[in-house]
Amino acid sequence: MISRVKYREGKPRLFPLAAAAAVGLLLAFALALYPLPPPARPWRQTPPTVPSPKPFAMPAPAVRTLANGLTILVFERRGLPVLTLRLVVKTGAEADPPDLPGTAQIVAGLLNEGTSHRTAFQIAQAVDGAGGSVDNSADWDESHLALSVLADHADMAFDLAADMVMHPAFAPAEVERARRQMTSSLELLKDDPGYVADTVTAELEFRGTPYGHPPDGTAASAGRVTPSDLHQFHNRYYRPSNAVLAVVGDISTEEAFRRAEGYFGNWRDPTSAEPLPLTATSHAPAREILVVDKSDAVQTEIRVATAGIARASSDYDALMIANQVLGGPAANRLFKALRTERGLTYGASSDLVCYRRFGAWESKTSTRTRETMKTLETILDVMGRLRQQPITGTELEYAKNYLIGHLALEFESSDGIAAQALDLVLDGLPLDYWNRFPERIRGLTAEQVSGALERYLDPGRATIVLVGDARGFSKDLKKLGTVGVIPLPELDLGSPNLKASGSP
Incomplete structure (x- = not known):
């Protein structure tokens, strides 16, 4: 029979002590070869300073x-x-x-x-x-x-x-x-x-x-x-x-x-096309609300749009700044109010849509059906406060830095250069437009941006579109104005009134 010898209390345990000494020597040797980094200094607790964007120059064609x-x-x-x-x-x-x-x-x-x-x-x-x-x-x-x-x-x-x-x-x-x-x-x-x-x-x-x-x-x-x-x-x-x-x-x-x-060179013009009539947009004098009723939806897509501008408008630069503050990547008041502060959605944004003749300014998000009214009211409130209160110096700086810093990314590829140059020609803008863009953006003041906001961002005359289960919010929606409802099966995107033939 093999007996198990136990250490007695009070007697030295030679093997554990020797092992500990060996481990200590190994650690000392390792530290000598690979010393620990020095304690973090206060200045390393903050992000490094980001240098200013390098000057951008679009090549002249x-x-x-x-x-x-x-x-x-x-x-x-x-x-x-x-x-x-x-x-x-x-x-x-x-x-x-x-x-x-x-x-x-x-x-x-x-x-x-x-x-x-x-x-x-x-x-x-x-x-x-x-x-x-x-x-x-x-x-x-x-x-x-x-x-x-x-x-x-x-x-x-x-x-x-x-x-x-x-x-x-x-x-x-x-x-x-x-x-x-x-x-x-x-x-x-x-x-x-x-x-x-x-x-x-x-x-x-x-x-x-x-x-x-x-x-x-x-x-x-x-x-x-x-x-x-x-x-x-x-x-x-x-x-x-x-x-x-x-x-x-x-x-x-x-x-x-x-x-x-x-x-x-041998491409020839056929008979000339008739010019398109330059008809003006017919914005409603008051708020317009339309619900597309999707009865099986568990969340609501929300769009709030106001009048915008044509691409060549003199207000374009100021509204680009304003859009960054409202719902762009630079500042995004919509995201802060809807996501960060209230947890109503996973994302919110706004788009400045500028065509050759007309434009629109659209805010967009989606939310759970039961949160539809709270989300919509928050969007209208953010739009109203942006129109009534000047943007902050920090927001203005963030927006300017984003627009200027992001510019070079549009010209990384040959196709990107071609697309940007052609857009300038199509919109009647000079070919050195983007080279002068940073200077124009840096020169904008908060007062100029506020002036453009007052002219275009009017939530009281907004077009509001909701796509979701109308049973969850249509009753409360009426306090914001007259509400039209079209069931999704009766929606006809090719009809002037958006209703399929025979719909009530």
Whole structure:
């Protein structure tokens, strides 16, 4: 039998003492090799000082207008062997035929789906073979096609871009596929409360103008549009005198102009399009409230919109500052009031929407159904206090720093440079606009921002759109004004009154 020997009380335990001594020696040796860092000093308890943003300078393009009226902008950018061609037509969804919303989007979307000389497969094969990518779509005020390839495929890029813009086939099979995709997407989006809230708000804010319809179209218009409709739209608006081409990348200025002349020079204007009527927005004299009743919703999408400005407005800079304070990343009073102080939502923001002719200013969030009224009242209160009380010096500084510091990010890529330059041309702004932007922003005062707020931010005349279960808040909502309610199944985004035919 093996006996277990126990240490007696009062006797030294030689093995534990030796082990402790060895461990101590090892620790001393380790500390000698790797000393502990010194105690944190007070100045290390605060974040390091962030230096001022480096001065930003957008490169100046070389500009030339071809005999057919097509304007060419060229930016030499030799850092990477990449070439980007971005062509913009100065017409978009605002020119959709009244009974065919979504036409501009379908036309632009089919530019790379076959031409008179190439099939859709051949276009895709050519782009892939050049290590490239193509992007084409339409928005308000513009339709675009952007093609990026490796720079040694420049000849192919100019040839292909010109072919897609000038000779789209609109083959019946491709049109039918686009119609089915459009119908399917819209069916899904109709059940998306965020999409419904955004679209209804825009239609109410811009009714009576060319922007007062859904740019993505409707299921009804998707079912009616034909290849002939698309050809008619293309022939009317896709004209060299109504377009601008930006060439950015690893190419010399003279070579870019030469290739543009060679591939786009024979593009000719068809019969001129009639100009769009510049109708004014018809803002209601009092607050307008519309509820889209989604009875199965557990939360409410909330939009509060007021009148805005066109992109070229002289108030743009001041309202950019104001928007940062209201709901932008820099300060965001909405987020502080709704999330930080009251815990009513996970996020809140505001957007300054500026088109070529008109604009709107929209605040947006979502919340639990039972918190809908408290959230809406908080938004209106934040808007009212921002209009009545000057913004603080800290808010002004945060907003300025964000706008100036964020600017360079818009010009990181060749396509970003092309897009920003083309936007300036489309909006009638000078090409050195962004180079002078930091100076203009730094020069703004709180008083100038407050003046712009007083002119545009009026919660008493706001358009309010709620998408959610109306049973949870419609009764209390009446104290804010007259309330219209449309059940979601009866909503028709293509109808002037937003109600489907036969609805009460």
